[in-house]
Amino acid sequence: xxxxxxxxxxxxxLQESQLLLTPQQQHYLLRVLRSRDGDKFIAMDxxxxxxxxxxxxEQGQILEPLEVTTxxxxxxxxxxxxxKGNGCxxxxxxxxxxxxxxxxxxxxxxxxxKPSPQKLERWRRIALEAAEQSERAFVPTILEPVAFRTAxxxxxxxxxxxxxxxxxxxHLTTVSNKFSSEIIIAIGxxxxxxxxELEIALESGFQPISLGRRILRAVTAxxxxxxxxxxxxxx
Amino acid sequence: xxxxxxxxxxxxxLQESQLLLTPQQQHYLLRVLRSRDGDKFIAMDxxxxxxxxxxxxEQGQILEPLEVTTxxxxxxxxxxxxxKGNGCxxxxxxxxxxxxxxxxxxxxxxxxxKPSPQKLERWRRIALEAAEQSERAFVPTILEPVAFRTAxxxxxxxxxxxxxxxxxxxHLTTVSNKFSSEIIIAIGxxxxxxxxELEIALESGFQPISLGRRILRAVTAxxxxxxxxxxxxxx
Numbered sequence: 001x002x003x004x005x006x007x008x009x010x011x012x013x014l015q016e017s018q019l020l021l022t023p024q025q026q027h028y029l030l031r032v033l034r035s036r037d038g039d040k041f042i043a044m045d046x047x048x049x050x051x052x053x054x055x056x057x058e059q060g061q062i063l064e065p066l067e068v069t070t071x072x073x074x075x076x077x078x079x080x081x082x083x084k085g086n087g088c089x090x091x092x093x094x095x096x097x098x099x100x101x102x103x104x105x106x107x108x109x110x111x112x113x114k115p116s117p118q119k120l121e122r123w124r125r126i127a128l129e130a131a132e133q134s135e136r137a138f139v140p141t142i143l144e145p146v147a148f149r150t151a152x153x154x155x156x157x158x159x160x161x162x163x164x165x166x167x168x169x170x171h172l173t174t175v176s177n178k179f180s181s182e183i184i185i186a187i188g189x190x191x192x193x194x195x196x197e198l199e200i201a202l203e204s205g206f207q208p209i210s211l212g213r214r215i216l217r218a219v220t221a222x223x224x225x226x227x228x229x230x231x232x233x234x235x
Numbered sequence: 236x237x238x239x240x241x242x243x244x245x246x247x248x249l250q251e252s253q254l255l256l257t258p259q260q261q262h263y264l265l266r267v268l269r270s271r272d273g274d275k276f277i278a279m280d281x282x283x284x285x286x287x288x289x290x291x292x293e294q295g296q297i298l299e300p301l302e303v304t305t306x307x308x309x310x311x312x313x314x315x316x317x318x319k320g321n322g323c324x325x326x327x328x329x330x331x332x333x334x335x336x337x338x339x340x341x342x343x344x345x346x347x348x349k350p351s352p353q354k355l356e357r358w359r360r361i362a363l364e365a366a367e368q369s370e371r372a373f374v375p376t377i378l379e380p381v382a383f384r385t386a387x388x389x390x391x392x393x394x395x396x397x398x399x400x401x402x403x404x405x406h407l408t409t410v411s412n413k414f415s416s417e418i419i420i421a422i423g424x425x426x427x428x429x430x431x432e433l434e435i436a437l438e439s440g441f442q443p444i445s446l447g448r449r450i451l452r453a454v455t456a457x458x459x460x461x462x463x464x465x466x467x468x469x470x
Binding site: 099 | 304305329333334370449450455466467469470
């Protein structure tokens with residue numbers, strides 16, 4: 001079972017076996033994920049076609065088409081503020097079952113946990129087990145935890161959402177008809193985002209959304225968000 | 236914070252302060268819940284009005300209107316096959332956060348756990364804490380575990396669904412436009428329902444549905460189902 005990064009391409013980027021990457025995709029693969037020459041990744045057209053590809057310099061090369069039935073037709077990155085205790089274990093496990101593509105743990109202003117390198121290894125092992133159990137084709141990528149501001153700056157995508165329990169924001173399902181091939185969703189820690197964090201995210205183009213009228217725990221909120229996104233994309 | 240059973244009424248059942256219960260509601264309150272004369276319950280019209288009511292003989296008496304903002308406008312009963320270990324703790328906690336009305340633990344053919352009376356007390360305490368944390372107005376009812384066949388026979392409602400991971404069934408969201416004021420959803424144990432259980436449920440009028448293309452753990456499936464039902468009813 002492969003732990004491969006996934007990018008969504010436009011059919012016009014394909015020229016025979018060459019895959020012309022956009023500057024955003026190059027930034028994501030080379031800078032954010034630190035991929036190197038020869039590293040493999042998945043290219044998908046966001047509808048039904050999947051290819052195994054390889055990074056050659058700053059461009060991609062298509063290696064072979066893939067048959068995939070249990071993966072979502074979109075790429076979902078979950079930016080999640082680290083909850084206390086072992087909460088992140090549950091988030092990684094459940095998010096993987098629900099089809100997440102990439103998990104980016106966030107050190108937010110209210111994050112108490114300073115994770116050890118062993119934690120990252122543990123989350124990657126949990127993701128692998130959960131991908132196998134849920135019969136997924138790929139294992140989600142678990143990135144190294146980064147500071148909130150770094151994450152906000154690095155995550156470039158038109159469809160970026162930040163969940164906020166308080167405040168009268170539109171429900172996630174009311175924006176689901178706008179979901180495109182790449183979705184980034186940010187979920188806060190116990191006690192929520194600070195006002196300043198929310199402000200920074202909104203200034204960077206994140207759209208504030210609600211997950212319903214009740215206050216969800218930090219561990220429950222990602223499961224709810226991914227359930228709704230997966231259902232909207234899969235049905 | 237009150238742990239009160241909730242029933243959905245039709246405005247025509249209200250005659251001044253008298254509430255004329257249907258035979259089904261009488262069966263549910265008196266037989267399934269074993270309510271007694273003088274026991275309080277919540278009556279709701281399934282849209283926006285809520286009343287505190289009291290059982291007098293086999294009928295209801297309206298005591299006062301209630302103001303409620305964090306409760307779902309529907310009554311959801313989760314019939315859940317007991318998972319192994321402490322899995323039911325998580326199910327009770329998350330389901331409560333998501334607005335469940337009643338949880339009926341099921342002893343299915345593949346249930347390994349034989350819960351002690353202490354377990355039931357523990358689940359009720361978890362439900363109380365989760366209701367407070369999520370700022371709900373009411374605490375869900377946790378019923379005593381019963382055998383699968385008993386549960387199927389006792390649960391009378393037009394909107395009954397049974398989740399099944401294998402098989403090509405319609406996704407829960409495709410039937411969400413049919414949700415009415417009372418929904419019963421049954422979710423199986425690790426390894427799923429046995430063929431015989433599924434057959435019995437379908438014969439009794441349960442509609443088989445899917446929660447997506449990946450195989451979810453017994454603990455994750457109820458959270459996904461309730462996320463989708465809550466969003467469909469609340470948005």
